[in-house]
Each structure stands twice: as structure tokens, then as C-alpha cells.
Amino acid sequence: MNNMLNFIAGVGSSFRSKMTRLGAGTRLFFLILIYSVDSFKRIGLTIREIYFTGVLSLVIIIVSAFFVGMVLGLQGYYTLEKYGSSEAIGVLVALALVRELGPVVTALLFAGRAGTAITAEIGLMKATEQLSAMEVMAVSPVARIIAPRFWAGMISMPILATIFSMVGILGGYFIAVLVIGVDEGAFWSQMQANVDFSNDIVDGAIKSIVFGFACTIIALFEGFDAPPTAEGVSRATTRTVVISSLAVLGLDFILTSFMFV
Amino acid sequence: MERTKLDIWVGIFVILGLAALFGLATKVGNLTSNNIKDTYTIYAHFENIGGLKPRAAIKAAGVVVGRVNSIIFDTEAYHAVVSIDVDNRYIFPKDTFANIYTAGLLGEQYIGLEAGGDMTNLAAGDLITQTQDAVVLEKLISQFLYNKASEEE
Numbered sequence: 001m002n003n004m005l006n007f008i009a010g011v012g013s014s015f016r017s018k019m020t021r022l023g024a025g026t027r028l029f030f031l032i033l034i035y036s037v038d039s040f041k042r043i044g045l046t047i048r049e050i051y052f053t054g055v056l057s058l059v060i061i062i063v064s065a066f067f068v069g070m071v072l073g074l075q076g077y078y079t080l081e082k083y084g085s086s087e088a089i090g091v092l093v094a095l096a097l098v099r100e101l102g103p104v105v106t107a108l109l110f111a112g113r114a115g116t117a118i119t120a121e122i123g124l125m126k127a128t129e130q131l132s133a134m135e136v137m138a139v140s141p142v143a144r145i146i147a148p149r150f151w152a153g154m155i156s157m158p159i160l161a162t163i164f165s166m167v168g169i170l171g172g173y174f175i176a177v178l179v180i181g182v183d184e185g186a187f188w189s190q191m192q193a194n195v196d197f198s199n200d201i202v203d204g205a206i207k208s209i210v211f212g213f214a215c216t217i218i219a220l221f222e223g224f225d226a227p228p229t230a231e232g233v234s235r236a237t238t239r240t241v242v243i244s245s246l247a248v249l250g251l252d253f254i255l256t257s258f259m260f261v
Numbered sequence: 262m263e264r265t266k267l268d269i270w271v272g273i274f275v276i277l278g279l280a281a282l283f284g285l286a287t288k289v290g291n292l293t294s295n296n297i298k299d300t301y302t303i304y305a306h307f308e309n310i311g312g313l314k315p316r317a318a319i320k321a322a323g324v325v326v327g328r329v330n331s332i333i334f335d336t337e338a339y340h341a342v343v344s345i346d347v348d349n350r351y352i353f354p355k356d357t358f359a360n361i362y363t364a365g366l367l368g369e370q371y372i373g374l375e376a377g378g379d380m381t382n383l384a385a386g387d388l389i390t391q392t393q394d395a396v397v398l399e400k401l402i403s404q405f406l407y408n409k410a411s412e413e414e
Binding site: 048054058094159169191192195196197200201205 | 264267268270271273274275277278280281282284285286288289290
């Protein structure tokens, strides 16, 4: 009987602490919205963060996009060739990238490349009491540190996902047309006939904006909430990657089931 | 890093993103290819539309001249009413034939228009009276088997 009560109490306390964290995360989001006006007055801060989260992620995004596109081209060709419709390779590569792989893989890489950096930086600032020092000087850490990083993530993520899709399609083009020798005209024209701008491309962009929001807010909150110790920061960084990845995959399923009926 | 160099890199980043979006819109998507803007709507009745879908192509002599706008089922006459958006540049005589064809063996279905010889042309809101339904494979096979059976008797 006592074991049973302990078990129920354990479930209750873990649920309560998760809800508390969710509430604190939502509170941080509204604080960011309130302090955004202040941080936009010094737009240079946001531009600096776009450089660190966006521009510096370009290399890994472009390289992985090219390889993902090449693999899609190869694998798609082997299967489609059996049905004698290897010209449809362009459609396959483009739809797979624009609808799913572009936003999702970019978000996973973004969480690993930029999200961890944000969490570790903010966690370390907290551990070395830089955030407290700012508050003492009557500078809001949300306006000075958090909000610019939030908007930088929201702006960078859709741009990175768009670049990922385009580079991936070029990778597929490289394998299918230049290496295997699928007809170039059929490759592009079938793609244009089957990829719809307002459905496929815009829906992919909406996905990337949602993922950008999820990854950035999770990274910021984990950093802001990290215990101010070396161990706390390292755990927070790990949690950022795990929670961001799960959130992206879960959100992707929900968004896909709404968008492409 | 100094401010201007930072701005340049972020500028390159944003321009690269816009270029990728432009590439997706024009080269990959269909934003430019179906530039059918000004259209007039005509209607056609079919007993069976097969697998025809909204936004399917309307072709005349193989050239795309329009798109299927909507397909509804008429509950009074029990047939499908297909509304067709045809580009304003193309006019067709009143006795135009509308057939549902299949692109290739397994491809998607489209409507083929074959012009007749009437002197008056179809205007917006007109009805195409001569139509031919989609070929349903099951019907074709059962017809074939029926003929085969009657031959043997």
C-alpha cells in the first residue's frame, strides 16, 4: 500500500515539475515579446546573433543538404527505374525535400549547431553571474541577451530551411542528370508540374517557422533555467538537443497531418 | 568582429535565402509555368469522371489551355458537373467535344477538348453538351469477357 502511494506521488511530483517548467517557459516567451520592443531599438544585437546562429550554420546546412539530395537521387533512381519512370526522380527529390526533409533535417541540425551554443552560452552567463550583474545595472537580461537570440533564431531557421531545400534539389540534379543521365528537361518539367507553390513550398516554409520557434525557445529556456554549475550547464545542453529533436519530430507529424490531407 | 563586416555577412545570408526561395518558386514550383490568369468558366456534364481531380489540366491538341476548377455531383440528374477554367486567349466553338483521357497507362487524368465546326463560340457559363466519360478498366474487362462468352455460344 505504501509502495503504491509512493508510486502515485512520484508520478504526481514529476508531472507537477514538468508543468512548472512549461509554465516558466511560456512566461519567458511572453517576457521576450514584451522586451522585444526594447531590443529592436538596438537592432545590431539581433544582427550579431543572426550572424552566429544563421551565417555560421550555413556550411553544415549546405554540405548536408547536398549529400541528402544526392542520396535521395541515387535511392530514388534505383526504385523508379524498376517501373520505367526514372524521369519522376525530380518530383520525388523536390517533394521529399520541400515538404519534409528540408524543414526537419534543418531543424535537427539547427538544434545541434545553434541551439546548444545558445544554451551553453546563457547557462554559463548565469553560472558566472553575468545575468545578475546586468540586473544590478538595471539592464534587463531578457531585452539584452534573450530577445535578440530569439528573433535571430526565428529569422535564421526559415532561411536555412529554404537554402537546404534548394541545395538538396541541386544535389539530386547533380546525381540524376549529370551522373546517371536522366533527361534534364523531364527532370525539371515534371518537377514544375507536380510541385505546387502555395501548397508544398509555402507549407514547408510554415513548418520551418514553427520548428524555428520550438528549437529557439527550448534552447533559450534550458539555458535560462539551468542550475548555475558546470554539471547543470552540461545537462541543460543535452536536454536542449533531446527535447528539441523530439519536439521537431512530434510537431512535424501534427503539421503534416493537417497540411497534406 | 567589426560592425560592417557583420552586416555584410548577414546581408549575404539573407540574400542567399531569398535567392533559394526565388529558385524554389520559379525553377521547382509552378509559380511561373501555369500563368493562366484571366479565364472564363464553362461547364461539362459527365456520367463518370473516373479519377479526374480539381486542378487537372485541360488540353487541346496537347496544349494546356486551362484547369479543372471544381467537380460536384448533381443530385437531380445524377451526373458529375465539372467546371472548367479556360484561358481567355483560347476560344472554342459551341459544339466542342470534351473527353476524359489518361496520360500514359498509369498517369493522371485530364480533359481533352476537340473543336467542332460551329460558327458561334463558347462563352462564359456555357455548357459543353458533347462529352465522353473516363474509361473505367473494370467495365472494359467485363465487356470483353461478355463478348468472349457470347462468341463461344
